[in-house]
Amino acid sequence: MKHFYIIDKNGNDVVKNLTGHCVDCFKSCNSVGRTVECSLYKQQFRYGKITNSKSITFLCDTTKTTKLFREKLEALSYAYYDLVIAKEEIEQKIKIVEQKKVNRLIHNLSSINAHNLQSIYDIIPQEQLSSNWQNQNVHIEKEIKRNTDKIAKAFLQLEKNAIRARSEFSVYRKLDRDEKSELDFKSLKIHSVLLNVFHTFFYDFLNIKVYINISEYFGKVKIDYETIQVALYHLIENAAKYIKKGSHFSIWFEEDNQSFVKVNFKMTSIFVAPDERKSIFEEGVSGSIAKKIKKSGDGIGMWRIGQMVKLNNGEFFASFGDKTENINGCDYAENTFTLVLMKGV
Amino acid sequence: MINLVKEHYQWFFGGSGVLLISALFFLVKKFFSTKKVQSQMQNQTNITNEIHTNTHDEVKEKNEEISNDDNLKALTKILFVDDNHKEYKMVSILKKSGWINTKSVKDILDLDDATVQDADIIFVDINGVGTVFFKKDQGLGLASALKKKYPKKKIIIYSAEIKGDRFNPVLREVDGCLYKDADPYQFTSLIEELMIKK
Numbered sequence: 394m395k396h397f398y399i400i401d402k403n404g405n406d407v408v409k410n411l412t413g414h415c416v417d418c419f420k421s422c423n424s425v426g427r428t429v430e431c432s433l434y435k436q437q438f439r440y441g442k443i444t445n446s447k448s449i450t451f452l453c454d455t456t457k458t459t460k461l462f463r464e465k466l467e468a469l470s471y472a473y474y475d476l477v478i479a480k481e482e483i484e485q486k487i488k489i490v491e492q493k494k495v496n497r498l499i500h501n502l503s504s505i506n507a508h509n510l511q512s513i514y515d516i517i518p519q520e521q522l523s524s525n526w527q528n529q530n531v532h533i534e535k536e537i538k539r540n541t542d543k544i545a546k547a548f549l550q551l552e553k554n555a556i557r558a559r560s561e562f563s564v565y566r567k568l569d570r571d572e573k574s575e576l577d578f579k580s581l582k583i584h585s586v587l588l589n590v591f592h593t594f595f596y597d598f599l600n601i602k603v604y605i606n607i608s609e610y611f612g613k614v615k616i617d618y619e620t621i622q623v624a625l626y627h628l629i630e631n632a633a634k635y636i637k638k639g640s641h642f643s644i645w646f647e648e649d650n651q652s653f654v655k656v657n658f659k660m661t662s663i664f665v666a667p668d669e670r671k672s673i674f675e676e677g678v679s680g681s682i683a684k685k686i687k688k689s690g691d692g693i694g695m696w697r698i699g700q701m702v703k704l705n706n707g708e709f710f711a712s713f714g715d716k717t718e719n720i721n722g723c724d725y726a727e728n729t730f731t732l733v734l735m736k737g738v
Numbered sequence: 739m740i741n742l743v744k745e746h747y748q749w750f751f752g753g754s755g756v757l758l759i760s761a762l763f764f765l766v767k768k769f770f771s772t773k774k775v776q777s778q779m780q781n782q783t784n785i786t787n788e789i790h791t792n793t794h795d796e797v798k799e800k801n802e803e804i805s806n807d808d809n810l811k812a813l814t815k816i817l818f819v820d821d822n823h824k825e826y827k828m829v830s831i832l833k834k835s836g837w838i839n840t841k842s843v844k845d846i847l848d849l850d851d852a853t854v855q856d857a858d859i860i861f862v863d864i865n866g867v868g869t870v871f872f873k874k875d876q877g878l879g880l881a882s883a884l885k886k887k888y889p890k891k892k893i894i895i896y897s898a899e900i901k902g903d904r905f906n907p908v909l910r911e912v913d914g915c916l917y918k919d920a921d922p923y924q925f926t927s928l929i930e931e932l933m934i935k936k
Contacts, residue, residue, distance in 0.1 A: 588789070607789045607790060618923075618924055
């Protein structure tokens with residue numbers, strides 16, 4: 394069978410391998426086995442079409458006799474019933490897989506949007522905005538002047554949420570929707586790339602009295618900005634969540650031979666037991682202490698960092714320390730997380 | 739107090755008087771300014787983070803870098819073509835960070851327009867622009883025409899959605915692509931890269 398086409402009564406394709414040239418033959422065909430000189434293959438072909446209440450079946454090949462060709466065409470038209478079942482099954486499976494990705498995107502974006510709206514209405518309540526609509530601007534200006542400190546915090550929160558939302562889009566655009574998506578590799582100053590995300594968390598670290606030390610580094614790394622931002626976002630968000638109050642957080646850069654740059658994040662954060670040190674890098678797995686202190690999320694963070702760094706031809710690993718202290722029932726240890734990225738020029 | 743001043747004004751304006759008043763004034767000023775600094779310190783948190791903002795060892799080299807950087811920012815003429823250019827704030831953001839010669843237009847109806855001729859870099863939105871001459875391809879058609887007419891100008895395509903047009907050959911003709919929600923940092927690093935290569 395060279396070319397065939399089965400279409401259902403609603404005009405939906407069931408199977409099709411027609412070329413652009415074949416489309417005209419399909420349209421003009423009104424026999425069940427006539428020979429025709431094919432201008433595409435420059436030889437004689439036999440083509441035919443069967444129409445019944447369920448479908449239209451078209452076939453074109455080099456079968457010598459009309460009788461044999463008709464038998465093939467009829468067999469193909471009966472295959473419609475089996476093909477439809479198989480097609481529906483496959484479609485259903487794809488729908489489930491794709492729906493899961495879209496649902497995750499909608500879930501994450503909805504919660505980010507909810508936080509944004511809450512931040513806005515926390516500054517000026519919705520009922521005040523709707524009741525003072527005639528002097529809306531004046532009222533907003535007055536409230537902003539009255540709450541400058543709160544506004545500054547909300548500003549950072551909104552910025553952080555916007556970066557988080559974009560990272561969700563990036564994951565969907567570059568990974569979920571099309572696994573063969575092309576990344577946009579560029580040589581960028583990793584210090585600036587890091588600070589673009591990190592600065593939105595300064596206030597969070599300040600609130601828990603964490604001392605931050607980010608070392609100087611001028612070097613460039615060859616990365617896809619969007620996906621590395623996703624990795625950095627999750628890493629810093631996790632650090633802000635699990636670091637010990639009043640501790641030190643050091644970030645420094647190392648050039649490893651000529652090809653790689655290591656970005657190290659050293660902190661006193663929750664202890665990870667030896668038997669969990671591999672599994673917390675897997676999707677949907679949270680550490681037992683993270684669960685115990687009720688700060689664990691969906692277990693996405695560490696897995697996502699690894700996934701994004703791998704897309705950038707890099708590596709993500711951690712060096713977990715032994716228990717150093719216990720504060721309010723929570724064990725802490727000195728942990729270092731390292732991103733290994735390709736050196737840029 | 740006024741009588742005291744009247745009685746001793748000669749002394750006040752004598753050499754030692756001026757010296758004493760100056761010294762008092764200095765002490766009072768110093769006292770108040772110290773207090774101000776202290777109160778500022780009290781308001782601040784006692785955590786001093788060390789975030790090195792990449793200060794360079796060699797001051798001279800750094801000054802040269804800054805002046806080159808400023809020159810680049812001042813001399814580069816950037817044009818955005820966006821049907822929603824009044825709402826899209828990237829022009830304002832770029833201007834604030836020193837790229838003072840950044841402009842935006844709703845559409846380009848004449849490739850010989852002075853604004854187009856002047857520009858070094860042109861950012862073209864995929865949707866909603868070039869609709870008059872490039873009905874089907876819109877921004878992609880415009881970008882392609884601009885690149886053909888001005889091969890030395892840097893043409894960058896930007897859009898909320900590039901994916902659908904991923905296989906369009908125009909994407910290979912132009913000098914870059916960016917998502918609309920890209921960071922200002924991505925815009926500026928691409929501009930710098932293209933202008934330095936030039």
